[in-house]
Amino acid sequence: MKADRLLIDCHAATMMEGGAPYGVIEDAAVVISGGRIAWIGPRVDLPPVQAETTERLDGRWLTPGLIDCHTHLVFGGDRSGEFEQRLGGATYEEIARAGGGIVASVQATRAASEDELFVSAMARLEGLKATGVTTVEIKSGYGLDLDSELKMLRVARRIGREGGVRVRTTYLGLHAVPPEHRSDRSAYVDKAVDEILPTAHAEGLVDAVDAYCEPIAFSREEVSRLFDRAQTLGLPVKLHADQLSNGGGAELAARYRALSADHIEYATEAGIAAMARAGVVAVLLPGAFLMLRETQAPPIALLRAQGVRMAVATDCNPGTSPLASMTDALNLACVQFRLTPEEALAGATREAARALGLQDQAGLLQAGRAADLAAWDISRPAELAYWLGKPMLHARWIEGVRS
Incomplete structure (x- = not known):
């Protein structure tokens, strides 16, 4: 041989x-x-x-090679000030409703050039690479207009060419309502579904489509519109689901046979059963759980009992999970969620590959x-x-x- x-x-x-x-x-x-x-x-x-x-x-x-299957690696600025606010007693929801949170990152990301976004993302990527990551998923969602979303996705593709990792890109179209559409959110949903997604797809910038389904973000009906469009384009979907409340996100992800439902702290037994039937991977994000000082962990016992695959990711982002170490994410998943070390490592290899649709190629x-x-x-x-x-x-x- x-x-x-x-x-x-x-x-x-x-x-x-x-x-x-x-x-x-x-x-x-x-x-x-x-x-x-x-x-x-x-x-x-x-x-x-x-x-x-x-x-x-x-x-x-x-x-x-480890696989980080949920990151927001490309963004402008940081939100260390909000970290101080939360330590002073403010909740994530209060900060978001006051114009902070995701919207603050939108403003910084829109103001940054592609080169600036690339340089800052590469600095964060070094932490992932140093902890064994060879494949990373990168979401958009901090642009929330056509030019800025395309800018983020182009930077993500550039990281895949120049950063020494494989990259899978995700269009996170429904992440937050941008400031200019605060009084007419339906107009933004129309734009995300009918303009930004088809354009990004036509330019070859999108591997999957994601949304944030929560009362402070988008409804199941709004997410369904985006996912319906994704399906017509032949794109798989993922979902930020049931992180802060039981919004039926797990069931919605199952209905669309999503690659994954991510966070799922408040997913119900019925939602977990639906995920099991549909083969949806549960992506556990212990960094956000830690930073938000949450107390309701994902229903690990139910996931095990139903045979739902569990992946682990950093959720690297500026507001709720400034975590750039994959091995630290494994530790947090074990300590906070009581995964075994073997489950955690499987979650960053075999099951993370499945959460990106790469189960026949990597992991x-x-x-x-x-x-x-x-x-x-x-x-x-x-x-x-x-x-x-x-x-x-x-x-x-x-x-x-x-x-």
Whole structure:
């Protein structure tokens, strides 16, 4: 067998289901050819291979490259002042209704150039890359007009070309009502559905469509209009659902067979059952839970009982989750939501890939998959969810190329 790269003297947490915890292969070997995993297994079973490059990893652990499946990485400014307000007793809803929150980020994002947005996003991306991320989802939603939304999505695509990560873009059309439409929100919904989404799609800037379904944001009827349009364009949908209240978001996501329903702290048993039937992934966002000092955690026991897949993401954003570390997100998911370390790591690999529609391409160490890998200075996989702030990453590979 001829190959581009051979990795040996390592242990692999393949994240394959149905076998050993974490899908572990002790003393593994990985053969990479044409950007894909050509073979993986115990080194004792390695077939004859002629590799252009052989790397000994000195007993380190390999995992799939981590996937951050929910971020708002591109934005202008920050909202550290609101952080102080919340610590002083103001609620997220009070700040939003007073003109802060998302609308404040809209003003800063509109004022920033594409280059400025790119530079600031790349600084945040470094934290994700340093914690093993090889694929990141990036949402728009801080522009809320045609030019600014397209600007954000173009920056996201540029990050995918120049940032050393794979990028999936999401048009978050219904995130907040922009100031100029505050007295006529229906006009903004019309614009988001009938103008911005079709234009962004025509320019090849959109991989999925998202919305924020909450009393302080958009109704199920408004979201349905956006999702109906997405379906006519052949685009999958995702939903910010049931974060602050039970608004029926989980059921709505299930009705549209969404890739994921994200947050879901207030999702009901009926909503979780609907997600299970529709195959909707639950994306858990412990950074926002921490920063908002929420007390009602997502219904993890119900998700487990119903067999709903659980992903974990940073929700990196300026207002409610200024979190730029994927391994810290794993720790928070375990400590706050009581996930096991194995569930958390699966949530940042196998299940995160599913939440982006990439379940056949990424998220596992398996022959035929993209050779997106991370090597770690750890003694066991649980350490990835155990340490806070400790550098553990040794190397990343995207399509077999070290980056």
